[in-house]
Amino acid sequence: MEHNKAFYDSLEEAIPKILTEVPSSVLEPYDFIAIIYAQNTIYHGGLKPMARENLYIIGEKHNRLNSGEVFTHIGGHCHEFGHCLGLNHLAGGNQDSLEVDYFALMEVGGMNGPRKNGACPAGINPYYKILKNWVDDENLHPILDDTTGLVIRYDYFNPQYYIVKSRNYPENKFFILKNRLREGFDKYTPNNFDYTGCPEDPNGNQGGLLIWQIEYPSGIHLVLADDKISDHPENSLSEERSYSLDPFPIYQNQQCNDFTIPDLKFHHDQLSFISFKNIVWNDHTKEIILDIDLSNLQNPLQKSVEINFNLSLRENFEIASNVQLIVSNAGITIDSDSIQLNKNSSLQCNGSMHIEQGINFLMGKDTKIISYFEFHATGTKKKPIHFSSLYDNWDGIYIFNAGIAELKNCIIQKSQQRINQFQFRFNH
Ligand SMILES: [Zn+2]
Numbered sequence: 001m002e003h004n005k006a007f008y009d010s011l012e013e014a015i016p017k018i019l020t021e022v023p024s025s026v027l028e029p030y031d032f033i034a035i036i037y038a039q040n041t042i043y044h045g046g047l048k049p050m051a052r053e054n055l056y057i058i059g060e061k062h063n064r065l066n067s068g069e070v071f072t073h074i075g076g077h078c079h080e081f082g083h084c085l086g087l088n089h090l091a092g093g094n095q096d097s098l099e100v101d102y103f104a105l106m107e108v109g110g111m112n113g114p115r116k117n118g119a120c121p122a123g124i125n126p127y128y129k130i131l132k133n134w135v136d137d138e139n140l141h142p143i144l145d146d147t148t149g150l151v152i153r154y155d156y157f158n159p160q161y162y163i164v165k166s167r168n169y170p171e172n173k174f175f176i177l178k179n180r181l182r183e184g185f186d187k188y189t190p191n192n193f194d195y196t197g198c199p200e201d202p203n204g205n206q207g208g209l210l211i212w213q214i215e216y217p218s219g220i221h222l223v224l225a226d227d228k229i230s231d232h233p234e235n236s237l238s239e240e241r242s243y244s245l246d247p248f249p250i251y252q253n254q255q256c257n258d259f260t261i262p263d264l265k266f267h268h269d270q271l272s273f274i275s276f277k278n279i280v281w282n283d284h285t286k287e288i289i290l291d292i293d294l295s296n297l298q299n300p301l302q303k304s305v306e307i308n309f310n311l312s313l314r315e316n317f318e319i320a321s322n323v324q325l326i327v328s329n330a331g332i333t334i335d336s337d338s339i340q341l342n343k344n345s346s347l348q349c350n351g352s353m354h355i356e357q358g359i360n361f362l363m364g365k366d367t368k369i370i371s372y373f374e375f376h377a378t379g380t381k382k383k384p385i386h387f388s389s390l391y392d393n394w395d396g397i398y399i400f401n402a403g404i405a406e407l408k409n410c411i412i413q414k415s416q417q418r419i420n421q422f423q424f425r426f427n428h
Helices: 005-008 014-021 074-084 094-104 128-131
Strands: 033-038 050-052 055-062 140-143 146-154 161-164 173-180 206-214 219-223 254-256 275-282 287-293 303-307 311-313 318-319 322-329 332-334 337-342 347-349 352-355 360-363 368-371 374-378 385-387 393-400 404-410 410-412 415-420 423-425
Touching: 005 014, 005 033, 014 033, 014 337, 033 074, 050 074, 055 074, 074 128, 094 219, 094 423, 140 368, 146 173, 206 287, 275 393, 303 393, 393 404
Parallel strands: 033 055, 140 161, 303 322, 311 332, 318 337, 322 347, 332 352, 337 360, 347 368, 352 374, 360 385, 368 393, 374 404, 385 410, 393 415, 404 423
Antiparallel strands: 050 055, 146 287, 161 173, 173 206, 206 219, 254 275, 275 287
């Protein structure tokens, strides 16, 4: 090359300049070109690791995750080469992607290994492999119906992927399940395999069920069994992560749905309507067994009554304890003097919910009203609408999926939680 490192680093990007200095006849025979410069990788300026079409650039040594300046192992190259193949960072640099960091080659997982310098990088996430047609059909298992006792085995050479789509949401939002243990290049994902952590965890640090949440192209995420990105957030470089970033389950028969912690909701609190239930780790066979419910609208421990015609509540009306009244694909009009929701019950509606003037809602402990579409509660000055508790705090009114909420002359009392996620149209 014609210049020294400092010169190329002073440019915005070194690759275009380098291309002008190398005769095209030298580059032409190759499908991909790696440009490796001497000594330490520089992370700012024109020499920072990056890819451009079929070329990438990186230094001979690098320093990531406090590894010290050491030989740039295969992971750093694989990551940049992934960009040459058209693979983006999973969540486009979004902070939300922190949970996938060490699980994904196209995040920090390229640096996994005994010294955190890429000697044993994480694999490519399943969605990219499927997009690239690198997964044989026989290893892809769409889940089309409610399923019980699904067994998911780890197979390092032929990973088995279970595709879970809800009936309620579009093609680009779904889940991919796999069992991930520690063979081969999976050995250091997401952390040191011999780290001993929480003794109660049934699968320890061996691996377990990964629930990939796909919202393409806005992001690819992992749902972590413990909902923890970090057990040492104040210094994420020096921590020994383990019982954060944890595959499922963290206890036997764990379940995960839109209302658990962690939850399965998509961005903007969009419900997935899916429930993974009774997730069990078999320590003998290293298999995961679970049940899948594809149209879950409520806590699965509770009873539900689902109707799909327009419901009009006119007489005094009461919902019994632990019952979820669900009106799907239809609306509700409430024009009754009083509505009583007993403990742990809910009123849920996928269509428009209209509450007329002067109605008293008596809300029991842990009750809620959930609207997935439009919510109109239109009281008048003389006849306001009251939402109040019987004895204890109730949970709240939830309006999901960017629904519209119109509340006029409403009095809301003793709610322990929130009225959230709605466009508030306040009319006097
Ligand atoms: Zn990158």
